[in-house]
Amino acid sequence: MRRPEVLFPGIALAVAVVLAALGIVVVTAQESAVLVKFINGSLPVDPASSLWPKPADVPLTGQTLVYPLAPAVENRAVSVAAVYNGTHIAFMLMWKDATQDVAMPGGLDVFPDAVAVQFPVSRAQLPYICMGTVDNPVNIIYWRAGVGVENLVAGAGYGLSPQQREALGLQATPTSPVELLPDSAQVVQAYAVYKDGAWYVVLVRPLGSVHPLMSSLADDFSAAFATWDGSKGERGGLKVTSGWVQFRLEKRITAAPQPTTVTATQTPATTVTQTYVVETTPAWAWAVIGVLVALLAVVAGLALRRR
Amino acid sequence: MNVRAQISMVMNLDKCIGCHTCSVTCKNVWTNRPGAEYMWWNNVETRPGPGYPRQWENQDKYNGGWALDGGKLKLRIEIKKDYKPPGLDDYYHPWTYDYEVLFSEKQTDQQPVARPISLIDGQPMDVAYGPNWNDDLAGTDLLLEDPNLDPVQKSIYAQFKDVFMMYLPRICNHCLNPSCLAACPRKALYKREEDGIVLVDQNRCRGYRYCVAACPYKKVYYNWKAGKSEKCILCYPRIEAGQPTVCSLTCVGKIRYMGVLLYDADKVLDVAAEPNPTRLVRRFIDEVLLDPFDPNVVSAARSAGIPDDWITAARRSPVYKMVKRWQVAFPLHPEFRTLPMVFYVPPLSPVVTAFEQTYGAKITDVFPRVSELRIPVKYLASMFTAGDTALVEQALRKLIAVRIYERSKNVAEPGLADKARQALAEAGLTEQDAEEMYRLFAIARYEDRFVIPTNPKRYANQPQLKAGMAGLP
Numbered sequence: 001m002r003r004p005e006v007l008f009p010g011i012a013l014a015v016a017v018v019l020a021a022l023g024i025v026v027v028t029a030q031e032s033a034v035l036v037k038f039i040n041g042s043l044p045v046d047p048a049s050s051l052w053p054k055p056a057d058v059p060l061t062g063q064t065l066v067y068p069l070a071p072a073v074e075n076r077a078v079s080v081a082a083v084y085n086g087t088h089i090a091f092m093l094m095w096k097d098a099t100q101d102v103a104m105p106g107g108l109d110v111f112p113d114a115v116a117v118q119f120p121v122s123r124a125q126l127p128y129i130c131m132g133t134v135d136n137p138v139n140i141i142y143w144r145a146g147v148g149v150e151n152l153v154a155g156a157g158y159g160l161s162p163q164q165r166e167a168l169g170l171q172a173t174p175t176s177p178v179e180l181l182p183d184s185a186q187v188v189q190a191y192a193v194y195k196d197g198a199w200y201v202v203l204v205r206p207l208g209s210v211h212p213l214m215s216s217l218a219d220d221f222s223a224a225f226a227t228w229d230g231s232k233g234e235r236g237g238l239k240v241t242s243g244w245v246q247f248r249l250e251k252r253i254t255a256a257p258q259p260t261t262v263t264a265t266q267t268p269a270t271t272v273t274q275t276y277v278v279e280t281t282p283a284w285a286w287a288v289i290g291v292l293v294a295l296l297a298v299v300a301g302l303a304l305r306r307r
Numbered sequence: 308m309n310v311r312a313q314i315s316m317v318m319n320l321d322k323c324i325g326c327h328t329c330s331v332t333c334k335n336v337w338t339n340r341p342g343a344e345y346m347w348w349n350n351v352e353t354r355p356g357p358g359y360p361r362q363w364e365n366q367d368k369y370n371g372g373w374a375l376d377g378g379k380l381k382l383r384i385e386i387k388k389d390y391k392p393p394g395l396d397d398y399y400h401p402w403t404y405d406y407e408v409l410f411s412e413k414q415t416d417q418q419p420v421a422r423p424i425s426l427i428d429g430q431p432m433d434v435a436y437g438p439n440w441n442d443d444l445a446g447t448d449l450l451l452e453d454p455n456l457d458p459v460q461k462s463i464y465a466q467f468k469d470v471f472m473m474y475l476p477r478i479c480n481h482c483l484n485p486s487c488l489a490a491c492p493r494k495a496l497y498k499r500e501e502d503g504i505v506l507v508d509q510n511r512c513r514g515y516r517y518c519v520a521a522c523p524y525k526k527v528y529y530n531w532k533a534g535k536s537e538k539c540i541l542c543y544p545r546i547e548a549g550q551p552t553v554c555s556l557t558c559v560g561k562i563r564y565m566g567v568l569l570y571d572a573d574k575v576l577d578v579a580a581e582p583n584p585t586r587l588v589r590r591f592i593d594e595v596l597l598d599p600f601d602p603n604v605v606s607a608a609r610s611a612g613i614p615d616d617w618i619t620a621a622r623r624s625p626v627y628k629m630v631k632r633w634q635v636a637f638p639l640h641p642e643f644r645t646l647p648m649v650f651y652v653p654p655l656s657p658v659v660t661a662f663e664q665t666y667g668a669k670i671t672d673v674f675p676r677v678s679e680l681r682i683p684v685k686y687l688a689s690m691f692t693a694g695d696t697a698l699v700e701q702a703l704r705k706l707i708a709v710r711i712y713e714r715s716k717n718v719a720e721p722g723l724a725d726k727a728r729q730a731l732a733e734a735g736l737t738e739q740d741a742e743e744m745y746r747l748f749a750i751a752r753y754e755d756r757f758v759i760p761t762n763p764k765r766y767a768n769q770p771q772l773k774a775g776m777a778g779l780p
Contacts, residue, residue: 067492068385068517106345106427108516108529109394147534175510176493233391236515237492 033220033246036082036089043083043090045191047200052092055079058225060095060240065130068238076240078115078225082247089217090204091117093225100194101230103146111230112145115201116239118154118224119215124283126244127155129224131177134159139215140178141188141203145230149190149203153213154178168212185211220248309572310597310608312617313483313503313648314546314565314759315626317636318476319748320654321706322560325443325474327351329554329563333478336553337540342532344401344426347438348539349554351476355453355464355686356441358475360397363525364454364640369393372486372523372643373579380580380644382490384520392516393525399436401426444472455689464683471681473654475690476562478554479526479539480639480647481505483570483595484579487538490521495536501763503648504541512536523643547762555757564747566624566758567617568631568648569597569608579644584693587641595646596631599624620760625747626650633736633744635702637691651691652748653699655706656681674710677703701734708734709748712741 037053044051060076063069079094093115103112119139120127132138132155140152157165157174166172169182180186187210191202209216226241228234333349352358362368370383370390384390404421412419425432441449450470451461463469481498485505488496495511496518498504507518507527512535518527519536527538542552550556555563571594578590597604599621608618621627629636629652636650656675677684677700684703688696708730715727731741747755 103531103534105531106395106400107531108345108398108519109391111516171510175508176513233389236513 033248034080034082036084036247036249038250038252039083039085041085043085043088043204044092045090045189045202045204047092047094047191047193047202051083052081053083055081055092055094056245058242058245060225060227060242063130063226063237063239063241066237076227078227078242080225080245084207084217084249086252087207088204089207090202093117093201093203094198095227096198097194097227097229097231098197099229099231100199101145103144107146110146111228111233111235112147113199113230114142114144114147114228114235115199116140116142116226117203118226119217120222121153121156121213121215123219123221126222129241129243131155137213139181139213141205143190143192143201143203144228145192145194145199149188151181151186151188151205151214152178153181156213181211181213185214217247218249220246222246308597308604308607310569310604310611310613311503311572312501312608312613312621313481313568313570314541315481315503315568315630315648315650316478316552316555317564317626317629317650317652319562319564319636319652320473320475321652321748322562323351323474323476323654324560325351325353326559327439328557328559329476332553332557333539336542340530340532342530343528343537345395345398346528346530346537348526348528349476349478350438351474352439353441353443354473354475354690355450355456355471356444357449357452359399359438360393360525361436362452362454363523366523366643369520369523369525371521371525372645373484374644375580375582378580378582380484380576382486382521383523384490384517390520392519392529396436399438399440400432400434402432402434405431444470455686457683457685457689460683471656471683471686473682475639475651476554477524477526477639478552478649479505479541480524480645480649481539481541483572483575483646483648484644485522486643486645487518487522487527490517491515492517496527499543502543502546504543504546505538506540506543507536507538509533509535509537523640523645524647546759547765549759549761551757551759561751561756564625564629564751564756566626567599567621567760568624568626569599569604569613569618569621570595571597575646579646584642585695587644588637588692588695588698591638591641591646592631592634596627598631599627614760614763616760617763620758623758625751625756625758628743628747633702633705633740634698635705635744637698637702639691640693641691642693652706653687653691653702654682655703673714674707677707704730705734705736705744706748708736709741709744712738713745713749 034056035053039051057077057079060078077095081092083090095115097113101110101113103110117140118131121137121139125136127133127136127138131140134155137156138154140154141149142152143149154177157177157179160168162172165174169184170179188203188205193200207218215221222244224242224244226239228239329349330347330351334347337348338346347359350359358364366372366383370387372383373380374383374386376386402423403426405424406421408419409421422431423434424430440446444450450465456464464471481504485496485498488498488505492515493511493513495508497506497508499506514529514534514536516529516536519529527536529536545552551565555565574595578587578595581587581590599605599618605618630650636652638647638650680703684696684699688694688699692698711730712727715723731738
């Protein structure tokens with residue numbers, strides 16, 4: 001019987017298509033999730049603290065999709081460790097950089113070293129890795145040496161009406177695909193140390209979300225990373241990026257209070273709900289499409305067999 | 308034909324006295340802010356000299372403008388990727404003086420001295436370089452840094468006998484083919500449809516500084532405080548209301564002229580990619596810039612939506628007359644291929660009165676011939692016509708002919724009238740031309756120097772104006 005041999009490629013393709021459609025990216029699915037350690041108490045802000053778990057290495061490659069393209073980029077990586085408590089989550093990011101480039105007054109030719117962490121806003125489906133899409137935005141924490149840390153949203157801008165945007169505290173018309181979230185959502189703190197040819201940056205943010213376009217990390221989540229080496233003229237699109245990395249929250253050891261989205265800086269609840277902000281195609285629709293494609297592949301396989 | 312209109316400028320270098328009033332008024336209006344201390348959207352350089360930033364014309368150092376790559380235009384920063392934008396050392400470290408000490412110091416034998424302190428961090432500093440460091444040719448070493456000087460003749464020009472100088476005021480050229488705009492990955496720079504002004508959208512800019520590196524004139528500046536880039540805005544709030552820029556208005560020598568130029572946007576890229584650089588200016592003037600008296604141009608302009616008052620203004624434009632009709636004004640460094648829209652009337656050397664005693668037989672008349680001028684034509688051609696000396700010579704010949712003609716009207720000297728007629732004929736000018744040139748160059752009034760129509764987007768189609776009302780009803 002030759003039939004299984006003929007059918008196998010079709011079935012494999014169909015399975016991959018269905019998986020991809022459901023948002024399960026095969027590459028990251030192979031990597032084990034990074035464990036976010038639970039700490040019953042305040043989170044460490046010192047990168048040298050013994051509270052950090054062993055960091056995971058995340059490989060980074062040059063961005064090669066949009067102008068200006070990076071020149072050939074050597075292999076780079078960022079090491080990531082994460083901890084959380086009842087209210088906040090902290091990331092410790094370490095990457096090697098032989099030169100310390102810090103923005104300073106009068107530094108016209110200084111491009112600061114930088115790091116960014118990107119989270120999906122929606123839990124329904126992983127967004128496009130390159131800073132999201134209109135219907136599936138990403139929330140980005142962007143730290144630059146000597147500049148500070150920003151809480152940004154990318155991709156959402158052009159998918160919202162001016163009224164929706166104003167309700168979200170954004171300018172009525174978007175000026176760029178990456179936008180600063182309103183002041184009330186600038187709730188990320190950064191602590192940076194440059195030591196022995198490497199940057200150690202600790203980013204602390206609330207576990208929950210304080211804005212509809214900010215990701216909640218109160219449950220297992222995915223994140224992607226990027227770094228910039230200023231001495232190489234890297235800025236904007238000239239950067240090295242990772243794929244999606246999964247993070248799993250360690251079980252709470254004590255009965256800590258449930259994470260709430262309420263923080264000191266949070267604005268009163270608005271009528272804006274996340275359902276219309278993130279308009280993703282429902283997963284079941286993709287599943288139906290996947291099954292249809294699979295059927296087509298099987299039929300095609302059979303037709304080839306007949307011939 | 309795709310007709311567009313641009314507000315453009317001519318600077319008559321013959322009349323620039325190097326007083327820096329333009330720079331100072333511009334500074335007071337636009338760059339008197341933290342992060343902009345080192346910026347001079349308008350600056351005046353003594354040439355020959357290194358300029359500001361230092362040696363900005365040297366694109367091997369700064370990688371600005373366009374180059375031809377297999378016959379196609381390509382940004383120099385794209386060809387050579389390991390460049391850096393200019394640093395504060397290339398411009399200068401801005402400083403002020405510690406005046407406070409003059410008041411607070413206790414009485415001693417010595418007078419207190421106001422030390423220079425950095426405008427950036429307030430710390431005492433040594434002043435080592437400035438935006439016009441070789442003012443009036445101070446320092447021959449700096450003179451030799453000028454990339455326009457013929458390397459063989461450099462040492463000659465440093466000799467006292469042959470030394471020459473001129474002033475070069477510079478603003479953003481608001482180019483037709485701006486390399487700053489092309490270099491921006493964020494599309495933060497744009498050229499305004501209605502008047503051609505090139506602007507940086509401060510909401511879009513993220514301070515990547517590709518534009519700073521790509522501008523061959525180094526007229527986009529990075530504000531280290533705002534983390535964004537900014538540049539000369541051609542005082543657009545004033546232009547929109549029909550008023551000249553601050554630098555033009557305050558110019559003591561009245562060297563600046565502003566007016567509308569019509570151009571053919573379809574020809575821009577073709578001409579910018581002209582393989583022979585010495586043909587760039589001729590093709591720019593002949594093919595890109597349009598004649599507002601040509602009925603075909605007028606009808607194309609109307610169908611392109613250019614309002615009638617702009618077409619009328621284009622006919623009265625002093626810039627049109629100098630650049631296109633008489634061809635006595637040229638763009639700065641056309642070989643950078645950005646098609647700059649600020650033009651310069653090349654300077655005659657200082658008028659010589661005691662020519663016989665001072666120069667012996669070298670200069671043969673009150674007004675020297677073009678070949679006898681102190682500023683080498685080759686130097687001017689290197690700056691304004693990419694080396695086309697014939698173009699500079701014919702412009703200088705016209706300027707001299709107008710002087711001889713005007714002198715013949717006022718001085719009773721036998722044979723001077725014939726001499727004037729001959730000079731005009733040689734320069735290809737009629738007496739009427741000469742009269743008009745004299746009026747525009749020497750005694751023009753405000754409304755002749757600045758023919759600026761109001762902004763169509765802001766000032767046309769306003770309901771109250773249509774209803775025949777202005778002001779409060």
